[in-house]
Amino acid sequence: MRFYRATSFLFPRRYEWRILLACTAAVFLPLLALVGVQAMSGNWQPNLLLGLLAASLMAALLGILAIRALLAPLVRATAALGAVQRGENVMPLPRGGDDLVGQLLRGIALAASESALRNGQTAVAADRDALTGLHSRHAFLDTSEKVLSGESNSVIALIDIDHFQSINDRFGRAAGDALLRAVGHRLERGIRRSDLAARWSGEAFVVLLPDTQLDEARLVLERLRASIALDPMLGPESTGNAWPVTFSCGLAPVRAFSQLGEATHRAHAALNAAKNGGRNRVRIAGNG
Structure with missing residues (x-):
């Protein structure tokens, strides 16, 4: 939680962007280290730097795409949780595995189901006379x-x-x-x-x-x-x-x-x- 709070100033409303930024920075660390070594030694190797830069860009792009895909269930779960809190109907959530995301999806799906049941019972109770069962x-x-x-x-x-x-x-x-x-x-x-x-x-x-x-x-x-x-x-x-x-x-x-x-x-x-x-x-x- 400390690192989460420490980085909250970066994109305070977009948690997924912070993850992407951290992963992108990690991908370019080898390139920055090589630039530092060559600068200190004075032995510049442009071909090596260009090759590593291209590889780093490709790795960053693939990493961003992969992370966005992995975060998609969390985005769906967040939207579903907001709908549950507002008392709205929730679209079916994807089934997850046994990892943390899967547990989160199952928990929100259960909460959505219980919320829909309570809303339905409340609506029926409001529409029906409690004693006779006729319309109110x-x-x-x-x-x-x-x-x-x-x-x-x-x-x-x-x-x-x-x-x-x-x-x-x-x-x-x-x-x-x-x-x-x-x-x-x-x-x-x-x-x-x-x-x-x-x-x-x-x-x-x-x-x-x-x-x-x-x-x-x-x-x-x-x-x-x-x-x-x-x-x-x-x-x-x-x-x-x-x-x-x-x-x-x-x-x-x-x-x-x-x-x-x-x-x-x-x-x-x-x-x-x-x-x-x-x-x-x-x-x-x-x-x-």
């Missing part, structure tokens, strides 16, 4: 912006589990969480592949049905509502009696992402109308 609200809005990029008939549905607070109060928080997971799973299985489902907040879920008319969306949600309401095994149990699980739903049309906020507000009004109308039903915004 943030991911839903991001995806909706892409889905609603064109002008087409789509529908947004807001779903709320009926009497969820009573279930929490009577059976406990764990039972409520289990119910949310079960409904979220049933929701994801019950909608079409083109639809997008997410946990909106608390016991509320949201579904975006792209390229869909209101009547089609109502059929999808009515079928899902009936399948949940008729399943006696879905709700929590107490003293042998199953608690019935139902949901209320509000639908509103939307044609562009810029209209999503207003459409969500209208769907929420329809959801409240469904609750006030007796729950366990689907209402379309603006309809009775």
Whole structure:
């Protein structure tokens, strides 16, 4: 490390240039020694000096090329390490041998792999609701912006589990969480592949049905509502009696992402109308 620090003033940002300079100087040492000897003796031999100069130049050129090739893996490793530190994807590194460079390459490849895994897990965690496994609200809005990029008939549905607070109060928080997971799973299985489902907040879920008319969306949600309401095994149990699980739903049309906020507000009004109308039903915004 002492020699490394002592020579740091030479090309402080280009370590490889310092190596090349040191090797080049070493190649020309015999020539300089011969020049010194001939100068001291006064016996100059130009042919010998020219021959040694040519050989030294050739050796220096070949040495520089060889050293640059040997340093190439280090350059790749340095770039890869910088990418890992920035959280970027790393291109596959060359396989090294059992020497120091090979060990360095393997270490950086392992660090890159672990970094990519952590980044992937973080991205998935941010995109998914931790309890239900559905899309998070943030991911839903991001995806909706892409889905609603064109002008087409789509529908947004807001779903709320009926009497969820009573279930929490009577059976406990764990039972409520289990119910949310079960409904979220049933929701994801019950909608079409083109639809997008997410946990909106608390016991509320949201579904975006792209390229869909209101009547089609109502059929999808009515079928899902009936399948949940008729399943006696879905709700929590107490003293042998199953608690019935139902949901209320509000639908509103939307044609562009810029209209999503207003459409969500209208769907929420329809959801409240469904609750006030007796729950366990689907209402379309603006309809009775």
